[in-house]
Amino acid sequence: MVDTRDFINFDDIDENGPQSYSRTFEISPSELERFEIAGIGPVSISANARKGELPKEYVVDGTAKFTADLTCSRCVEPYPFASSSAFNLRFEPRPEAPKNGEEELEITPDELDLEFYTERSIPLRELALEQVQLSIPMKPLCDDNCLGLCPQCGVNRNRESCACEESIVDDRWGALREIQQVIKKRES
Numbered sequence: 381m382v383d384t385r386d387f388i389n390f391d392d393i394d395e396n397g398p399q400s401y402s403r404t405f406e407i408s409p410s411e412l413e414r415f416e417i418a419g420i421g422p423v424s425i426s427a428n429a430r431k432g433e434l435p436k437e438y439v440v441d442g443t444a445k446f447t448a449d450l451t452c453s454r455c456v457e458p459y460p461f462a463s464s465s466a467f468n469l470r471f472e473p474r475p476e477a478p479k480n481g482e483e484e485l486e487i488t489p490d491e492l493d494l495e496f497y498t499e500r501s502i503p504l505r506e507l508a509l510e511q512v513q514l515s516i517p518m519k520p521l522c523d524d525n526c527l528g529l530c531p532q533c534g535v536n537r538n539r540e541s542c543a544c545e546e547s548i549v550d551d552r553w554g555a556l557r558e559i560q561q562v563i564k565k566r567e568s
């Protein structure tokens with residue numbers, strides 16, 4: 381039987397026990413608002429949800445899988461990226477907002493795996509989007525050793541070499557000498 385439910389429903393879990401879900405969502409790069417994502421394939425998410433140990437707490441664990449084309453942060457070329465990540469989340473009711481005159485409560489969860497809910501149903505699509513956001517590196521690299529673009533003439537140094545390189549090396553030595561002079565001054 382194909383599971384077509386779009387939401388994890390806490391009432392359903394209270395009544396019928398742990399539930400399993402498996403869905404695939406089409407996502408557009410614009411939804412993610414990350415310029416590093418040139419393109420993204422469907423995101424498959426499977427999740428198991430059950431009651432947690434605390435009252436009104438629910439635990440959701442599972443995996444999310446997708447492939448994407450990311451833009452390398454050094455050479456700005458797209459490269460293929462595949463991700464399969466496991467997650468384990470706890471959902472607790474959002475603490476009530478402070479009344480007038482009371483001190484402002486910090487209601488942002490400080491643990492990575494803790495989320496607050498107000499609605500007793502959680503859209504699986506939101507969970508899938510969240511996992512994609514967490515899986516995409518802050519500074520994607522086509523290769524750890526990517527040489528990037530020449531800051532002077534802009535050629536992709538993975539493919540071409542240029543005449544600028546020598547003077548950049550010189551600049552680096554120059555910067556190093558300055559640092560050494562500063563250190564010497566401090567020491568003397």
Ligand SMILES: [Zn+2]
Pocket residue numbers: 452453454455456457521522523526527528
């Ligand atoms: Zn690169």
Ligand SMILES: [Zn+2]
Pocket residue numbers: 530531532533534535542543544545
């Ligand atoms: Zn150059």
